[in-house]
Amino acid sequence: MIMLKGYKENVVREDDVLTLIDAIMDNYATNTITSPLYNSNINGLNRPLKYKLTDEFIDIGDKKLYRIEALKDFASIKKGDKGGFVESEYNLSQNDNCWVYRNARVKGDAKVFGDAQVYGNASIFGKAKVFGNAQVFGDAKVCEAAEVYGDTMVLGNTMVYGKAKVFGKARVNGDAKVFGDAQVYGNAKVNGNAEISGNA
Numbered sequence: 001m002i003m004l005k006g007y008k009e010n011v012v013r014e015d016d017v018l019t020l021i022d023a024i025m026d027n028y029a030t031n032t033i034t035s036p037l038y039n040s041n042i043n044g045l046n047r048p049l050k051y052k053l054t055d056e057f058i059d060i061g062d063k064k065l066y067r068i069e070a071l072k073d074f075a076s077i078k079k080g081d082k083g084g085f086v087e088s089e090y091n092l093s094q095n096d097n098c099w100v101y102r103n104a105r106v107k108g109d110a111k112v113f114g115d116a117q118v119y120g121n122a123s124i125f126g127k128a129k130v131f132g133n134a135q136v137f138g139d140a141k142v143c144e145a146a147e148v149y150g151d152t153m154v155l156g157n158t159m160v161y162g163k164a165k166v167f168g169k170a171r172v173n174g175d176a177k178v179f180g181d182a183q184v185y186g187n188a189k190v191n192g193n194a195e196i197s198g199n200a
Contacts, residue, residue: 048072049071050074051069052068052069053067053069053088053089054067054068057085063108064087065086065087065107066085068083069083070083075099075115077099083099084104084118085104085105085107086105087108091111092112092113093111096114097115098114098117098131101118101120102121103120104118104136106123106124107123108125109127110125110129110130111128113129114149116134116148117135118136118137120155122142122154126143126145128145129146130142132167133150134150134152134154134166135154136153137153137154139157140155140157140158141160141161142154142159142161144161146161146178146179147166148160150167150169152167152172153171154173155171155173158172158174158178159177159179161177162179162181164183166183167183168185168186168187170186170187171188171190174191174192176193176196177194177195178190179196181197
């Protein structure tokens with residue numbers, strides 16, 4: 001026998017537990033569990049999911065990216081709002097107010113979390129991380145092991161890649177490239193056709 005909190009007799013059969021597990025997997029995206037063993041939300045410790053992956057997708061190379069849809073109101077997002085595209089839920093945190101908008105894309109092992117915003121035609125991929133209050137938009141790309149965080153804005157046709165870090169209140173725009181082990185921080189501004197591979 002297996003003990004399960006919430007069941008009226010507090011004891012269930014192994015087959016019943018397997019039924020419960022199937023219910024969790026089948027209803028993971030909507031966070032709604034229907035089972036005679038438990039009548040409450042289970043996924044996320046009773047915390048509702050922020051978004052789900054829809055059936056709409058695009059193919060990028062050998063990757064399939066799915067459009068996201070909000071499951072609740074948060075920040076300026078309303079329940080039912082459609083967002084951009086992610087490869088999996090790993091790419092966009094279910095916590096805080098981070099969001100991927102419109103045609104923006106996040107794939108691979110890249111991660112957007114905190115209150116970060118990615119929109120326009122921006123792409124985040126590789127093992128890149130965008131977090132804090134960072135904003136990445138336009139046709140900007142953040143990839144490889146780069147990190148963009150703080151109150152940073154990365155926009156235009158910029159590329160941040162390698163092990164570069166952009167943080168603080170830095171601004172990177174135009175056709176600028178920040179790469180290698182470069183760190184752009186504080187109130188630094190990188191624009192035009194500038195290429196930064198050291199510190200700024």
